[in-house]
Amino acid sequence: MHKDIIKWKKLYGNIFTLWMPDPYIIVNDYEALKEYFIKQGEIFAGRPNLNVMADFLGGQYGLIINDNSWYKNQRHFALHVLRDFGLGRPILQNTIIDQANKMVQLLEETKGAPVDLIPYFTSSIGNVIFQLVFGYVREHTDPELHMFKANLDGVVQSFNSPIAFLIELSFKFKMLDRIFGGAYMKGLEKNEEILEFLRKEVDQHRKR
Structure with a gap:
């Protein structure tokens, strides 16, 4: 799956939604990861059920x-x-x-x-x-x-x-x-x- 995600990054950009079947936000950018998931980790700490x-x-x-x-x-x-x-x-x-x-x-x-x-x-x-x-x-x-x-x-x-x-x-x-x-x-x-x-x-x- 990681190879497909790399392909989709080229098509859809650094941040896109993947439905599996629920929506998952895929982040492929280091700066975005640092900004959202490290600096604001508690806000984005949710887990899928x-x-x-x-x-x-x-x-x-x-x-x-x-x-x-x-x-x-x-x-x-x-x-x-x-x-x-x-x-x-x-x-x-x-x-x-x-x-x-x-x-x-x-x-x-x-x-x-x-x-x-x-x-x-x-x-x-x-x-x-x-x-x-x-x-x-x-x-x-x-x-x-x-x-x-x-x-x-x-x-x-x-x-x-x-x-x-x-x-x-x-x-x-x-x-x-x-x-x-x-x-x-x-x-x-x-x-x-x-x-x-x-x-x-x-x-x-x-x-x-």
Whole structure:
């Protein structure tokens, strides 16, 4: 979808409305983003009410979708805690440098042979997030690390599938999922794998 939005920017300008099926304002200009969404963030902090979130998260929960006082309290709490863990501070910089050096070392071991860079970036960037959220890093070949990224990609793809747009009109359209190759149900399965992984991590931290 991001490629289509870039095309539409050339046709319709930096700010235009996209109906999916409700109207969404698309802003493709840095200065406009800074003016409206940074300087006047509270005014433009609304979130869409998506049907798919009822299936994936049981409602409009989380820091991205939620749009009420609970969301604002959670956002404030999350930012406070993440800063304590190093977000936006030099302590996280060391992890980023370590993971960048590790990726360079792994690429040097290939001795110039053609390689797929995605697994290297997945482990490098993923481990920065793992260090911040879970307090440790994983090996480059760790299957759970790459599974987590693959499942996230699958969930995003299901969000962008035609059936997901139809479900925003009515939940009754879920019965058509098989026509679209079962993309929506596959996304729900991958989402459950992600949640199960996070539950396992939380349980392990509670036992420590």
